[in-house]
Amino acid sequence: MKPVKVGICGLGTVGGGTFNVLKRNAEEIARRAGRGIEVAQIAARRPNPKCETGATPITADIFDVANNPEIDVVIELIGGYTLAHELVLKAIENGKHVVTANKALIAVHGNEIFAKAREKGVIVAFEAAVAGGIPVIKAIREGLAGNRINWLAGIINGTGNFILTEMREKGRAFADVLKEAQALGYAEADPTFDVEGIDAAHKLTILASIAFGIPLQFDKAYTEGISQLTSADVNYAEALGYRIKHLGVARRTEAGIELRVHPTLIPADRLIANVNGVMNAVMVNGDAAGSTLFYGAGAGMEPTASSVVADLVDVVRAMTADPTNRVPHLAFQPDSLSDHPILPIGECESAYYLHIQAKDHPGVLAQVASILSERGINIESIMQKEAEEHDGLVPMILVTHRVKEARIDDAIAALEGLADVVGKVVRIRVEQLV
Ligand code: HSE
Numbered sequence: 001m002k003p004v005k006v007g008i009c010g011l012g013t014v015g016g017g018t019f020n021v022l023k024r025n026a027e028e029i030a031r032r033a034g035r036g037i038e039v040a041q042i043a044a045r046r047p048n049p050k051c052e053t054g055a056t057p058i059t060a061d062i063f064d065v066a067n068n069p070e071i072d073v074v075i076e077l078i079g080g081y082t083l084a085h086e087l088v089l090k091a092i093e094n095g096k097h098v099v100t101a102n103k104a105l106i107a108v109h110g111n112e113i114f115a116k117a118r119e120k121g122v123i124v125a126f127e128a129a130v131a132g133g134i135p136v137i138k139a140i141r142e143g144l145a146g147n148r149i150n151w152l153a154g155i156i157n158g159t160g161n162f163i164l165t166e167m168r169e170k171g172r173a174f175a176d177v178l179k180e181a182q183a184l185g186y187a188e189a190d191p192t193f194d195v196e197g198i199d200a201a202h203k204l205t206i207l208a209s210i211a212f213g214i215p216l217q218f219d220k221a222y223t224e225g226i227s228q229l230t231s232a233d234v235n236y237a238e239a240l241g242y243r244i245k246h247l248g249v250a251r252r253t254e255a256g257i258e259l260r261v262h263p264t265l266i267p268a269d270r271l272i273a274n275v276n277g278v279m280n281a282v283m284v285n286g287d288a289a290g291s292t293l294f295y296g297a298g299a300g301m302e303p304t305a306s307s308v309v310a311d312l313v314d315v316v317r318a319m320t321a322d323p324t325n326r327v328p329h330l331a332f333q334p335d336s337l338s339d340h341p342i343l344p345i346g347e348c349e350s351a352y353y354l355h356i357q358a359k360d361h362p363g364v365l366a367q368v369a370s371i372l373s374e375r376g377i378n379i380e381s382i383m384q385k386e387a388e389e390h391d392g393l394v395p396m397i398l399v400t401h402r403v404k405e406a407r408i409d410d411a412i413a414a415l416e417g418l419a420d421v422v423g424k425v426v427r428i429r430v431e432q433l434v
Contacts, residue, residue: 003036007065010077011044016051017305101128107202125311133303141331147286151251158278159194196225197261204248213332220342224262256343346406355426
């Protein structure tokens, strides 16, 4: 059988890795796919020194690939929402299958892209968009297809995890570690996407859709970054037996779906609490399988290429199948997507870590306790440290039981109104992940 012809758009880290893996493992890949896969064209503005492209034709214009009648599959690896969006729509319009690693594109424009792909009977595959080399989309979409998924929680931004790990293990400052992550090539072009949780929210949006069978709704995801975290809170969390991780959490409740990215205290003995450096991990809890954990490299040249090539193999295997018999883009049949709403953050529920700075006066702890008890907030543990030498303030650390966020907001406003409480109350959500 003739080889399938693919065009790679973008020859950066992932594009270069994809070319190299396709070349190095060509024989194994052909044995798996049932046909050879030939890179027939590359669109790149500049060569990649880590990639020997030989005689493969190279163009500077990505649309040459989308319009090339020889190409069966367009691999979009340019990133961003604008040109990538146009490129993918053009490829679909021209009847080509698409493989993409672009989480922002899928999270923001996925509903439109999948509808267009269905009209044209083509596949859009996006395993590499979430957690780099970890095949978590396939695991949720296919491997866990017998389950009703209850929740998932993931460390899905390597840069943020690297920063938190260095802060905890080496006591390094946030800004200093971020610079190193950028030099290592893990950070997004705009690193605020990493540290403010936007990149993780893109990925969480995708995971939630395939877990619960809901349309992609990135605009409803709650995001909170890690740039405000201090070493003091990292250390207090540690003393209480927790680790702070930047977690994406999607949970199904009767009222709706929680979709939130924020720093989170996790018991230090959970496997996921021990995922360090740039590594990623996703826990998925299903009613039949229970909790499962998927771990691996969340970014990087060949780990991400591994997912791109796996998608290519899937596309090659499925391209001759009747489109109605293919795995649906969002795991559930498109006419069976649910309209279960995404909950606003005030309606989400978790336990909370509160760090209060109080004047060293009698009765402050009693006032704090009464503000919480008046609102039905149950305290699970409390730790009060001796007054700090430099300002005489007493750090008071509390962990509450689970409660709706709106109620904690109200309690925090009342706490900050106390004459003996100084400055803002630090609030970090706590998840047990069982
Ligand atoms: N900036 C992302 C990360 C790259 O740090 O995880 C992979 O999506």
